[in-house]
Amino acid sequence: MKTHKIIGLMSGTSLDGLDLAYCIIQEKEGAFNFEIAETMSISYSKEMKEKLKNSIYLKADELLVFHNAYGTWLGEQTLQFIQDKQLEVDAIASHGHTTHHQPENGLTFQIGSGQHLANAAGVKTVCDFRTNDIALNGQGAPLVPIGDRLFFGDYDFCLNLGGISNVSFEKKGKRIAYDIGLANMILNHITQKEGLEYDKGGMLARGGVVNANMLQQLNDLEFYGLPYPKSIGFEWFVDKVVPIVDQTNDSMANLLCTSIHHVCEQVAIQIKQNSVSTDQTLFVTGGGALNDYLLEVLQEKLGSTTKVVVPEKKLIEFKEALVFALMGALRLENDINVLSSVTGAKRDSSSGVVFLPN
Template sequence: MNHQYYNVLGVMSGTSLDGIDIAHVTLVYKEIWSFEIHIAETIPYTPEVKKKLALAITYDRADIISINQEYTAYLAVQINTFIEKNGLNNLLAVCSHGHTIFHQPENKYTLQLGNLPQLAQLINQRVICDYRVQDVELNGQGAPLVPIGDRLLFGAYDYCLNLGGFANMSFEQNGQRMAYDICAVNVVLNHYSLKLGEEYDSGGAFAKAGTLQISLLDQLNALDFYHQKAPKSLGMEWVNRNIFPILDQIENIYDILATYTEHVALQIAKHLKENKSLFITGGGTFNTHLLESLEKHTNAKIILPNSIIVENKEALIFALLGVLRMRNQNNCLASVTGADHDHCSGRIYLP
């Protein structure tokens, strides 16, 4: 494909269940890539949809097939509404990540809802989606996928850190892009904030009101995952198996949040070299207490972009992954995922 100018939508749903991020972006290639996010919106999940997605990890095969069809139809409604509301025309493609339910690369299995061929028919647009499956089939982790975008769009920074449901970071090392998941973030913090009647810990206020529990912190820091070498990635299965049993040893939710926030800051800080630039995006960027805790443990130069990039970098980059797929260029890096080789991943569905 010879297009140099790409008018597309990027669509993303994170594991923290904030909602569906949709971004209308222009990507331009003129020796280097540039972008503009024209308009973006996070469409919150209804309580019913959020509950279904949270419980989907427990569903049997028949129920998973059903919720995949249901979610695809739900996603189509949100995309169509966004397109109509904003008067968008001549879109080249809708590049959608879907919503991760299962992520078990060790079992050669990963599943993102909403990646069915029907999506293209329901929105009457070309769809590029399902980026992770091929990488897992090639013995990769299927994650993280964002680092190719970090390299091509945000390569001026030493580290690119995303604070979403999970923290993941990418950087250049010996001419290769390296990246991996560091720890769970908002999937844990939001879980306990709900017990205090809020969907998230606004500004880290709950954590700030709690008392650090050293014994819990030591148990968290001792988990095997943190001592494994990259490539490595995380999913909710790992959180359910490893994180919640430790934190649930105590009843005080404020203390749990205080301890886990400190844990996140420590785990991120140990991956940073001194005096390097750290470009941070994702919903966790608005957790000022977490950022203050991170600053205590590192002297990295923290850089926060404008809010539209903070909130929509992943949607932007999944738009880029879709464009690279249309160009038949590699969008998955073996140095990041551990796959057998770099490759061009994603399924293309036509209406």
């Protein structure tokens, strides 16, 4: 049995902060199991959050300076985590933070320089998991489906509700996955305009009513009608979604309620289109799985044929960090970790760049 002790790092589009998960991943004859042994979440300071949010507007040289500085910061946080928890670590696997994602232009960029990270932490580091797939004419996303297949294959569908919603499932022996559309990104945008970090449990949204005009505008977004493979990033949100939200004159509760109904409607459409039975399971993780009102609306729109399954809180919060730890382990073994059936690339690949500390 092969055993990898890896720290997975994840920073998502919702800008909640940095998730660190120390994972023990074991593989025996093609079967994988995991233990999330230690975790830590680091909330971004207001300054860091603004820098990450606005990094898409930086000039190239300014972006690269930030790329290096952020890599060093990631390494320092990881080293502190290792020392505080007295961890024995084989490697770090870092997603970085996506600043640019334009697969149609052959471009994706996740800041957090792997060499700076490795040097600061003093540990072998695997990162830049998306570029190789883009070079193979893929979307470079989503990446989590390899974990869905190897760790959570007993569920019919795996749904992640981070800043963006994405889904994965098996179809005719292949793993299919793609970005559905919005999730926490729109909810956090609405609350943060009013100085509130987020709507805990969806309590504010629960007190609102649906704005039919805003709902229609969101549902009419072109992206929803595109075939998969497909993916979106923060640029799409700023360009297509923010104007709809900001031009809608309504209460915060109504904006939140409308957004949740929109998110759930789009998820339900995709699940129903790809249904496998009248007794199927939808495994939900990501920050959205902590939004009680969203889960209620989602179950209502799915109906009785699909059961929403929510795991323990640790897995909800650290699933993506866990999967990047898995991707790092697979890369170190030169095993496939990015699926062309998901991304549309020419072929499956073992993606990620390995950096040794100096």
